[in-house]
Amino acid sequence: MTKYGREILDIVNHCDDHPTAEDIFLRLKERCNKVVLATVYNNLNSLCAQGEIRRVTVEGSPDRYDNTTPHDHLICKCCGAIKDMKFTDLSEQLEQQLGFPIESYDLKISYVCPHCRNKQQVGA
Amino acid sequence: MTKYGREILDIVNHCDDHPTAEDIFLRLKERCNKVVLATVYNNLNSLCAQGEIRRVTVEGSPDRYDNTTPHDHLICKCCGAIKDMKFTDLSEQLEQQLGFPIESYDLKISYVCPHCRNKQQVGA
DNA sequence: ATTAGAATTAGAATAATTTTAAATTGAGTA
DNA sequence: TACTCAATTTAAAATTATTCTAATTCTAAT
Numbered sequence: 001m002t003k004y005g006r007e008i009l010d011i012v013n014h015c016d017d018h019p020t021a022e023d024i025f026l027r028l029k030e031r032c033n034k035v036v037l038a039t040v041y042n043n044l045n046s047l048c049a050q051g052e053i054r055r056v057t058v059e060g061s062p063d064r065y066d067n068t069t070p071h072d073h074l075i076c077k078c079c080g081a082i083k084d085m086k087f088t089d090l091s092e093q094l095e096q097q098l099g100f101p102i103e104s105y106d107l108k109i110s111y112v113c114p115h116c117r118n119k120q121q122v123g124a
Numbered sequence: 125m126t127k128y129g130r131e132i133l134d135i136v137n138h139c140d141d142h143p144t145a146e147d148i149f150l151r152l153k154e155r156c157n158k159v160v161l162a163t164v165y166n167n168l169n170s171l172c173a174q175g176e177i178r179r180v181t182v183e184g185s186p187d188r189y190d191n192t193t194p195h196d197h198l199i200c201k202c203c204g205a206i207k208d209m210k211f212t213d214l215s216e217q218l219e220q221q222l223g224f225p226i227e228s229y230d231l232k233i234s235y236v237c238p239h240c241r242n243k244q245q246v247g248a
Numbered sequence: 249a250t251t252a253g254a255a256t257t258a259g260a261a262t263a264a265t266t267t268t269a270a271a272t273t274g275a276g277t278a
Numbered sequence: 279t280a281c282t283c284a285a286t287t288t289a290a291a292a293t294t295a296t297t298c299t300a301a302t303t304c305t306a307a308t
Contacts, residue, residue, distance in 0.1 A: 057183045077227050103201050103234040111228040160257055
């Protein structure tokens with residue numbers, strides 16, 4: 001694990017949002033102000049390949065990165081905010097229904113977050 | 125609904141794969157050889173906004189488009205092939221666990237498809 | 249026919265990410 | 279210590295996917 005790899009892993013593991021490569025780059029620059037965006041991309045790719053972090057692909061925004069604790073994502077269809085939640089684990093059910101093993105799964109739930117819901121009600 | 129909109133909807137609804145904008149463009153050109161890629165993107169966006177088709181965002185490949193019948197996706201982690209399947213509907217369970225209504229959800233299952241599984245066994 | 253509005257086109261522009269080649273760093277070793 | 283090989287990082291260009299802009303064309307109602 002390289003210097004920047006370690007820093008990036010630390011940033012991803014100790015943040016409470018879902019940063020893009022650009023976000024991570026900016027945060028990393030505060031620690032090591034010599035770094036360059038391509039390095040961030042390189043390391044994010046390596047870390048994903050090694051299974052140290054996971055990539056969260058969301059429609060209409062650049063890729064985001066997240067820790068690997070098993071959890072699902074709620075995505076507000078109004079403002080795009082992403083919230084973590086852990087729904088019942090589906091692996092076993094899925095494997096039973098399929099009849100063969102799976103690797104992992106990715107569950108994204110589209111909803112209207114409390115904030116946007118309030119706005120809507122006020123507007124209506 | 126416009127001429128190209130209708131054609132594109134027809135292509136998406138009557139195909140058994142998960143075409144990208146480019147794929148759709150090529151298929152559309154066989155029918156109407158004057159069309160241009162931007163038109164395909166425009167129409168795909170409108171059709172998505174109208175809920176006539178759905179966008180399938182897969183890591184590491186351009187967006188794909190699919191019909192709106194409720195189903196989930198199996199994605200081979202080796203070759204990237206996408207297969208449809210309908211797993212038990214989770215909407216109710218999700219809403220119960222969350223305590224508020226959801227809009228929809230998107231379930232992607234990562235696995236090794238039969239084809240790649242065979243290859244692996246031969247290789248091992 | 250005329251015209252207003254929408255759809256389409258061509259092509260430039262943008263955004264996100266990857267690639268390339270050179271420079272730098274670092275670890276192990278003579 | 280100096281040397282070397284490989285890996286990492288950098289800078290910059292390239293690529294890919296998609297969007298935007300402005301001009302043109304189409305449509306369908308007057």
